[in-house]
Amino acid sequence: MTRPCILVVEDDDAFREILETKLTAEGYDVVPVTDGLDAMQYLAEARAGAPKHPAPDLLITDIYMPRSSGIDLLAYTRLWPVATIVVTGFMTQETLDEAHALGAAAYLRKPIKLDALCATVRRLAPIPNASPGRR
Amino acid sequence: VRLTAKLVAAWLVAIAILALLFGRRELGRQTAEFEARREASQQAVGRLFRPIIARTWRNEGEASAMYVVAYTRQLMADQHLDNELALRWVWLDRDAPASSSPMASLQALSAVLSGKEVTRHVADQRTGVERLVTYVPVALGMDPDRTGALEISSSLEPFHQFEAATRQRLFATIAIGVAALVILSGLIGAWVVARPVRRLVATARAIGDGDLSARVDLRQRDELGRLAGAMNGMADRLADAQDRVAQETEARIRALEQLRHGDRLSTLGRLASGVAHELGTPLAVISGRAQLLAEGSVGASKLQQYARSIEHQVERMSDIARQLTDFARRDTRKHAPHDMVALARDASDMMGALSTKARVQLEVTGGDAPAIAVVSPTQIQQVLSNLIVNAVQAMPTGGRIAVDVRVEAAAAPASSGPPRRWVCTRVTDTGPGIPRDVQERMFEPFFTTKRSGEGMGLGLAISQEIVLEHGGWIAVDSGPDRGTSFAIYLPEHAG
Numbered sequence: 001m002t003r004p005c006i007l008v009v010e011d012d013d014a015f016r017e018i019l020e021t022k023l024t025a026e027g028y029d030v031v032p033v034t035d036g037l038d039a040m041q042y043l044a045e046a047r048a049g050a051p052k053h054p055a056p057d058l059l060i061t062d063i064y065m066p067r068s069s070g071i072d073l074l075a076y077t078r079l080w081p082v083a084t085i086v087v088t089g090f091m092t093q094e095t096l097d098e099a100h101a102l103g104a105a106a107y108l109r110k111p112i113k114l115d116a117l118c119a120t121v122r123r124l125a126p127i128p129n130a131s132p133g134r135r
Numbered sequence: 136v137r138l139t140a141k142l143v144a145a146w147l148v149a150i151a152i153l154a155l156l157f158g159r160r161e162l163g164r165q166t167a168e169f170e171a172r173r174e175a176s177q178q179a180v181g182r183l184f185r186p187i188i189a190r191t192w193r194n195e196g197e198a199s200a201m202y203v204v205a206y207t208r209q210l211m212a213d214q215h216l217d218n219e220l221a222l223r224w225v226w227l228d229r230d231a232p233a234s235s236s237p238m239a240s241l242q243a244l245s246a247v248l249s250g251k252e253v254t255r256h257v258a259d260q261r262t263g264v265e266r267l268v269t270y271v272p273v274a275l276g277m278d279p280d281r282t283g284a285l286e287i288s289s290s291l292e293p294f295h296q297f298e299a300a301t302r303q304r305l306f307a308t309i310a311i312g313v314a315a316l317v318i319l320s321g322l323i324g325a326w327v328v329a330r331p332v333r334r335l336v337a338t339a340r341a342i343g344d345g346d347l348s349a350r351v352d353l354r355q356r357d358e359l360g361r362l363a364g365a366m367n368g369m370a371d372r373l374a375d376a377q378d379r380v381a382q383e384t385e386a387r388i389r390a391l392e393q394l395r396h397g398d399r400l401s402t403l404g405r406l407a408s409g410v411a412h413e414l415g416t417p418l419a420v421i422s423g424r425a426q427l428l429a430e431g432s433v434g435a436s437k438l439q440q441y442a443r444s445i446e447h448q449v450e451r452m453s454d455i456a457r458q459l460t461d462f463a464r465r466d467t468r469k470h471a472p473h474d475m476v477a478l479a480r481d482a483s484d485m486m487g488a489l490s491t492k493a494r495v496q497l498e499v500t501g502g503d504a505p506a507i508a509v510v511s512p513t514q515i516q517q518v519l520s521n522l523i524v525n526a527v528q529a530m531p532t533g534g535r536i537a538v539d540v541r542v543e544a545a546a547a548p549a550s551s552g553p554p555r556r557w558v559c560t561r562v563t564d565t566g567p568g569i570p571r572d573v574q575e576r577m578f579e580p581f582f583t584t585k586r587s588g589e590g591m592g593l594g595l596a597i598s599q600e601i602v603l604e605h606g607g608w609i610a611v612d613s614g615p616d617r618g619t620s621f622a623i624y625l626p627e628h629a630g
Binding site for chain 1: 408409411412413414415416418419420421422423424426427432444447448583584585
């Protein structure tokens with residue numbers, strides 16, 4: 001049975017680890033990367049069918065990151081649409097509008113409720129043959 | 136005024152030359168007229184005596200004729216008229232005795248031999264005085280080889296004296312006239328030209344010195360009067376323009392104040408959103424750890440790690456609070472003149488260990504001339520350390536940082552004023568340079584290219600605040616081929 005794959009893009013090591021822990025426990029395969037550029041690189045390799053690079057079913061991304069931002073990543077994914085949840089500390093209305101225009105499916109503001117995140121994740125990337133709620 | 140004087144002088148010289156020429160011509164005309172009259176009277180006397188002498192000669196012989204001549208001559212001398220008119224008998228022979236040979240040379244008298252009257256100017260051989268001499272031939276009806284003539288002469292001396300005196304009077308009159316005209320034109324010039332020009336110049340100076348209420352009152356209907364009118368008009372327009380500029384400046388200052396108020400609000404907004412974003416991540420980590428702990432799924436082995444992580448995030452938030460306090464603090468009490476070279480060396484010493492560890496060579500140059508600026512040394516150290524740390528971090532594989540201090544003349548950006556002298560401290564690295572889009576935003580608070588938790592994005596914002604507060608600015612020059620150079624410009628403290 002294959003587990004859905006989530007690409008987690010977060011530059012803060014501690015928070016990325018929390019997301020990884022929680023989502024793995026929820027029954028997902030988690031691919032953690034530290035910024036938008038790494039995420040784009042992963043997506044490109046997954047698309048090219050590189051081994052050990054499963055195509056993600058869902059994208060969870062921060063907005064303000066070094067090198068390449070979450071907005072850049074959203075723009076990139078328009079080439080290859082993938083459901084995206086934006087998780088960030090603060091967004092101006094302009095950035096929020098931009099994220100929506102680029103197809104972000106949901107927006108959660110730090111600090112987040114992990115349960116709320118899991119509910120959104122399950123909605124966008126359901127686990128096959130699994131009862132909703134905890135495993 | 137000088138121009139007027141030159142013109143007047145030229146006129147006077149011209150008048151004097153004309154008067155002189157006219158006087159000389161008049162004198163020449165009078166001389167010619169006098170001589171013509173004198174010649175006519177000499178001829179008249181000659182013609183009067185010619186028949187008397189001729190008849191006496193024929194009837195009573197030579198002696199009686201000579202006696203008439205001598206008697207007449209004596210008569211004139213007795214009456215002291217010999218200067219006016221002297222009568223002599225002359226023989227126009229080559230071998231005539233000196234007593235009866237003519238004053239004029241025989242060549243000049245050839246016309247007399249053929250019976251014509253001749254008048255000549257002759258210098259008296261004894262006295263050297265010039266005389267007018269007329270020869271009237273007398274027909275004696277005898278030996279044709281002998282021709283006698285009456286010689287009637289007058290001294291020109293009195294006339295020459297008169298001529299010289301007239302000439303002197305002419306010169307004197309012209310000189311006095313010129314002098315009088317000079318004085319007169321000086322007075323008129325002073326009244327009509329110099330006085331109004333002085334007033335015009337004084338008014339122009341006053342306007343030039345900024346007294347736009349200065350006016351000149353000239354009731355003259357000449358060019359100077361019109362100039363005064365134009366100058367008054369100019370002063371009016373200048374005063375109007377000054378009023379308008381003052382009003383516009385005031386309006387602009389009000390607009391700027393509103394803008395700055397708006398700017399403060401937007402800075403505050405950016406600061407607030409920056410704080411919200413910066414606090415978001417540590418809060419999310421603490422909250423996430425707490426939620427995982429609450430779920431009870433965390434193994435005992437991980438409890439300590441979670442607790443340390445929460446402690447670490449709290450420290451992060453304290454750091455943010457502390458840096459925000461630094462950002463907001465406005466400490467201007469400790470400003471004093473400091474040598475920027477010394478401050479740069481201090482900062483370099485402080486950063487020595489860090490840079491050595493990162494295999495970065497750090498050196499301070501400059502200091503040939505004093506580079507003094509009025510600064511808060513701790514704040515400027517903060518700026519320098521910040522720039523050096525940024526430079527070290529820009530070169531993860533090592534490199535070189537040069538801190539150079541020198542005094543430069545430059546015009547401040549966004550200032551139309553003349554260039555002044557600045558103490559410029561340049562921190563230059565050999566890193567990869569800063570992309571243009573980053574350069575545009577890097578002074579914004581909370582803008583950072585570092586990973587979350589490594590830097591808040593306040594370093595350059597705080598540095599710029601500090602430098603602006605010191606009356607200076609930070610300039611950036613960066614490119615992939617030449618690394619990055621941050622220049623801190625601070626006003627030079629003179630003396």
